[in-house]
Amino acid sequence: MFKTIEKRTSIRSYEKKSLSDNDKLKVKEILNVVEKKQGPFNNQVRFFFVENNNRDSGKIATYGFVKNPPAFIGGVVNNTKEGMIDFGFLFEEVILRLTEVNLGTVWLGGTFNRSDFDVEVGDDEIIAAVSPVGYSTSKSIREKVIRGFAQADRRKPFDELFFKDEKLSPIDESHKYSKYLKAIQMGPSASNKQPWRIVLINDTFHIYLNRTKGYGDKLKMDIQAIDIGIALSHLYLTLKEDNFDPVFINDKPIDLKDSEYIISGQMKK
Numbered sequence: 476m477f478k479t480i481e482k483r484t485s486i487r488s489y490e491k492k493s494l495s496d497n498d499k500l501k502v503k504e505i506l507n508v509v510e511k512k513q514g515p516f517n518n519q520v521r522f523f524f525v526e527n528n529n530r531d532s533g534k535i536a537t538y539g540f541v542k543n544p545p546a547f548i549g550g551v552v553n554n555t556k557e558g559m560i561d562f563g564f565l566f567e568e569v570i571l572r573l574t575e576v577n578l579g580t581v582w583l584g585g586t587f588n589r590s591d592f593d594v595e596v597g598d599d600e601i602i603a604a605v606s607p608v609g610y611s612t613s614k615s616i617r618e619k620v621i622r623g624f625a626q627a628d629r630r631k632p633f634d635e636l637f638f639k640d641e642k643l644s645p646i647d648e649s650h651k652y653s654k655y656l657k658a659i660q661m662g663p664s665a666s667n668k669q670p671w672r673i674v675l676i677n678d679t680f681h682i683y684l685n686r687t688k689g690y691g692d693k694l695k696m697d698i699q700a701i702d703i704g705i706a707l708s709h710l711y712l713t714l715k716e717d718n719f720d721p722v723f724i725n726d727k728p729i730d731l732k733d734s735e736y737i738i739s740g741q742m743k744k
C-alpha cells in the first residue's frame with residue numbers, strides 16, 4: 476500500500492476510450508469489497524458506478540475540468556462530520572485499489588445532484604464525492620497546467636504537520652514511525668489544503684483537524700472531514716501492511732492550537 480500511495484496522483488485527462496469489460500469487473504469487485512467495510516466511526520458507504528456514455532456533452536463530463544472520463548464512481552453516506560470522515564476512509568481505499576490496477580482517478584468534491592448519477596440519496600444522506608475512472612493520458616499539458624494551479628505536488632513539511640509528545644516537539648524523518656506520517660503527508664486533500672495534524676505520543680497517533688477558515692462554508696457538507704478520513708486510511712493501511720494492528724479510539728491527550736481533535740490510532744503489534 477505504501478508503494479501505491481506513492482504512485483497515486485490525480486488524473487484529470489483520460490484516453491478517449493471505454494473501460495474494458497475486464498476493468499469494469501475489477502472496479503465493481505473493488506466497490507463490492509469496500510462496501511462491506513465500516514469507517515472508524517462505524518458508517519458504511521453505498522457505492523455506485525456509472526459509465527459516461529455521453530462523454531462530450533453530458534453534465535458530469537464537466538466536473539472538475541476532467542477530460543474524457545469514460546466512467547465515474549461515487550458513494551452515498553450519512554451527511555454528518557463522522558459520515559464524511561468514514562467516507563474519506565473508505566473511498567480512499569477504493570482509489571488506492573484502483574491505482575494498484577493502473578486505473579486513473581481524481582477525487583471530486585462539491586455538491587452533486589442525485590439525478591446526475593441516477594442514485595438513491597436519502598434525506599439525511601449525501602453524495603460526498605465522486606471520481607472518474609479511466610486510462611490516464613500521460614502528462615498532457617492540460618494536466619500540468621491544472622496541477623500547477625492546484626499546487627498539487629506541494630506538501631507541507633513535517634514540522635508543520637506532525638508533533639511529538641505533549642511538548643509538541645518536531646519529528647524528524649528518521650523517527651521509527653516516520654514512514655506512516657509520510658503516508659499521511661502524501662495524501663490527497665481538497666484544494667491540497669492538507670488540514671491534518673498529528674500528535675504522536677508513544678505508540679498512539681492523535682489526529683486533529685486544522686480547518687481552513689471560510690473554506691467549504693458554502694457546501695452542504697464538511698469537506699475537510701473527508702480529508703481526515705483519507706489521512707486515517709493512509710495511516711491504517713500502511714500500518715496494517717507492516718503487521719501492526721491499529722485500533723481507533725477516542726483518547727484526546729491535549730488541546731492543539733487552532734485544531735479540532737478527531738480520533739486516535741493506537742498501535743498494537
Ligand SMILES: Cc1cc2nc3c(=O)[nH]c(=O)nc-3n(C[C@H](O)[C@H](O)[C@H](O)COP(=O)(O)O)c2cc1C
Pocket residue numbers: 483484485487538539540581582583584585604625626627628661662663664665666667698701702705
Ligand atoms: C475531498 C476532495 C475533493 C476534491 N475536489 C476536487 C475537484 O473538485 N476538482 C479537482 O480538480 N480536484 C479535486 N481534488 C483533488 C485535489 O486537488 C488533489 O488531491 C490535491 O491537489 C493533491 O494532488 P494529488 O492528488 O495529485 O496528490 C479533491 C480532493 C479531495 C480529497
